[in-house]
Amino acid sequence: MSATLLPLPGIPDVKPGDDLPRLITRGLETAGLALRDGDVIAVAQKIVSKAEGRQVALDTVIPTAEAEALAEETGKDPRLVTLILQESRSVVRKRAGQPGVIVVEHLRGWVHANAGIDQSNIELGAEGASALLLPEDPDRSAAELRGALEAAHGVRLGVLINDSFGRAWRVGTCGIALGASGLEALKDLRGAEDRYGRRLEVSVVGLADELAAAASLMMGQAAEGTPVVLLRGFPGVLGDGAAADLIRPAAEDLFR
């Protein structure tokens, strides 16, 4: 029993309206791979957002007064901060600085920096720059992708949309599941027994996050980016969970 991660070659620069299932299918063909029952397709958030037209030209954003103040405090573009606040329920933490930090609770419940808005292409005050928002509903995006891929290939799949989040207490980002479909996103092992026949006390595993972290290792972050990875042979991962299952409700959270 082993598992394999296969990055798909030749996924081109994605544009609004692009047909991701078709691009993925072409990538599979280029690699000479046929999908099998139980395979998981991991797709980088960036290309899902791009295909869904979530790019916003910063020139079209009129900064709010609140955003102007927070932008000044954190050394960020006020148009970007306007978008961050629009995408968020609340600011969970901020730290002044050049650059500073803005950690928010996103409209969909994620706690993360900058509402997940990609900044790699935003220079302070630059003209013609654009920001990339997260997909509107990544679980829905994952379900649609899965439906299209399952229909095209005649197999039962899991689909994962992964992003990189910073963490409390630990340095460095880690891949997490932003959207998921067909996966046991949260694996509840309570009641299972360990190898000595004792009941496991605390054992709810964020399985979709572990899969996302694994996929992230193969996607690369920079020039070598391969935004789609086929995960094959991971045991017990298919199910009917969603990535929203992995968001801890604010009322149960000790850290916001």
Next chain:
Amino acid sequence: MSATLLPLPGIPDVKPGDDLPRLITRGLETAGLALRDGDVIAVAQKIVSKAEGRQVALDTVIPTAEAEALAEETGKDPRLVTLILQESRSVVRKRAGQPGVIVVEHLRGWVHANAGIDQSNIELGAEGASALLLPEDPDRSAAELRGALEAAHGVRLGVLINDSFGRAWRVGTCGIALGASGLEALKDLRGAEDRYGRRLEVSVVGLADELAAAASLMMGQAAEGTPVVLLRGFPGVLGDGAAADLIRPAAEDLFR
């Protein structure tokens, strides 16, 4: 380019003083695998702790008054809570309940529940029960394991000791790197360019944690446990980092 995860078969129940490099070598032989340059061996914290004799018989623990009070509040065994407090610098959060929650800052800097002490075999007040503490210095344990395996097999390796931590904001545990040797534990991509030639702004990746999450998927948590996994073909992972690099200093942390 693909990567593979291969759980090693036949690793027996580990006892204090057991020679892990020898058990791992035997597992490799059983699987018919020869180590190659660039391979990473991931080992579950539990078997490292056991081999290092970190099991404590609860009958030998005399509860402190502070532990008695916290045990009462959180529905835990006062002897266990005594060990948790001994292993910690401070209690970061607690929540009353039966069971409640104790989140600490461990002596080595990790922020996690119960100082990482395994509770799967502890029943409240039971006689003859024992607790399993984390290895004293997991980075040192990883370095020793690596030295022995590299010498025995004549290859350049990475070694990872992984554990499962709960997270702020997200439900479910996720594999993290408790110890590491020979790995670029924290991958700094700042200054690298993305595929459009733009400089990446925020891109320090917790690579060793992503590897640990991937390994964790193959280890299982319950009866099917396979505590050693060979990771092969992950790009750009060898280096000279340690898992301690992944611990965010308290002074830089917004969430404790």
